[in-house]
Amino acid sequence: MRGVLQRAAPIAASAAPVMILGESGSGKEVLARALHANSPRKDKPFVAVNVAALPGELLESELFGHVKGAFTGAVTAKRGLFEEADSGTLLLDEIAEMPLALQAKLLRALQDGEIRRVGDTRPFSVDVRIFCATNQDLRACVAQRRFREDLYYRLKVFTLPIPPLRERVEDILPLATMFLQQHEHRSGRFTARAQRLLEGYRWPGNIRELANCVNHGAVLSGGADVDVAHLPEEVVKPRPSPEPASGAVLRTLAEVEREHVLRVIEACGGHQADAARVLGIGRTTLWRKLRAFGIETEE
Ligand SMILES: Nc1ncnc2c1ncn2[C@@H]1O[C@H](COP(=O)(O)OP(=O)(O)O)[C@@H](O)[C@H]1O
Numbered sequence: 285m286r287g288v289l290q291r292a293a294p295i296a297a298s299a300a301p302v303m304i305l306g307e308s309g310s311g312k313e314v315l316a317r318a319l320h321a322n323s324p325r326k327d328k329p330f331v332a333v334n335v336a337a338l339p340g341e342l343l344e345s346e347l348f349g350h351v352k353g354a355f356t357g358a359v360t361a362k363r364g365l366f367e368e369a370d371s372g373t374l375l376l377d378e379i380a381e382m383p384l385a386l387q388a389k390l391l392r393a394l395q396d397g398e399i400r401r402v403g404d405t406r407p408f409s410v411d412v413r414i415f416c417a418t419n420q421d422l423r424a425c426v427a428q429r430r431f432r433e434d435l436y437y438r439l440k441v442f443t444l445p446i447p448p449l450r451e452r453v454e455d456i457l458p459l460a461t462m463f464l465q466q467h468e469h470r471s472g473r474f475t476a477r478a479q480r481l482l483e484g485y486r487w488p489g490n491i492r493e494l495a496n497c498v499n500h501g502a503v504l505s506g507g508a509d510v511d512v513a514h515l516p517e518e519v520v521k522p523r524p525s526p527e528p529a530s531g532a533v534l535r536t537l538a539e540v541e542r543e544h545v546l547r548v549i550e551a552c553g554g555h556q557a558d559a560a561r562v563l564g565i566g567r568t569t570l571w572r573k574l575r576a577f578g579i580e581t582e583e
């Protein structure tokens with residue numbers, strides 16, 4: 285992380301695009317905000333949008349805005365995020381999920397510094413610094429023709445890869461301690477046994493998962509030291525226990541489903557989009573299931 289931050293300092297000062305790579309929850313948006321806050325644009329807006337959260341047509345009007353009557357439901361004109369971020373920075377999160385047709389429009393906007401609202405004929409100029417973030421191998425997406433090569437090279441002037449938390453074990457306890465101190469039950473600490481578990485776990489959800497785990501522990505310990513018993517089950521027992529012999533325990537369909545869904549997400553390194561593909565369901569369906577399981581999802 286020190287190496288990443290050292291490289292980040294001069295990059296922050298420039299006006300060039302930055303591509304931030306890293307697993308889900310590893311801190312890509314945090315780094316993007318830090319770059320912006322250390323850039324000459326720091327007093328101008330920072331706007332973040334999750335490209336994967338909206339279908340193509342909606343995404344286009346979200347990014348570029350639309351004129352009144354541009355499509356059914358466009359009862360008023362709307363500014364797009366490019367306009368909101370004018371003279372500031374726009375983070376395009378999960379850029380790999382952007383539909384090809386929109387990639388072409390984004391490329392044009394970056395090349396010409398001009399955008400056109402949906403339904404409008406007149407382009408106008410904007411001054412937006414673009415950051416993008418992804419947990420996917422974009423080069424592979426280019427090879428599979430899911431991502432435009434020209435856009436790829438335009439976006440990756442600078443790339444900053446964030447290592448997953450399990451590859452920087454020495455960061456786990458300082459971060460966990462900070463999260464614990466931020467919690468309202470801040471009096472306790474981690475017992476030595478709890479510390480060992482935190483350092484030994486794989487953290488497929490990275491820092492986001494660590495923060496949730498610490499909150500879990502802080503609530504259950506109620507201000508006393510956080511011990512093994514207060515940590516979430518998956519941290520204490522990281523490997524799913526072998527299937528009980530058939531007939532030993534009869535479980536409901538819902539229990540089996542929950543277990544399987546969580547196992548697939550872990551096998552996909554916490555990437556929900558990949559997990560949804562493996563499970564053969566839509567991302568929204570997966571998201572709804574996770575919510576029903578009481579698990580915090582990525583926005
Ligand atoms: N270096 C850090 N220090 C403190 N909290 C962090 C750090 N990096 C990430 N987080 C927290 O972890 C969570 C996930 O970070 P985020 O930037 O949204 O990850 P990503 O965009 O890679 O999914 C957020 O709640 C964020 O505040």
Ligand SMILES: [Mg+2]
Pocket residue numbers: 309312313377
């Ligand atoms: Mg994110």
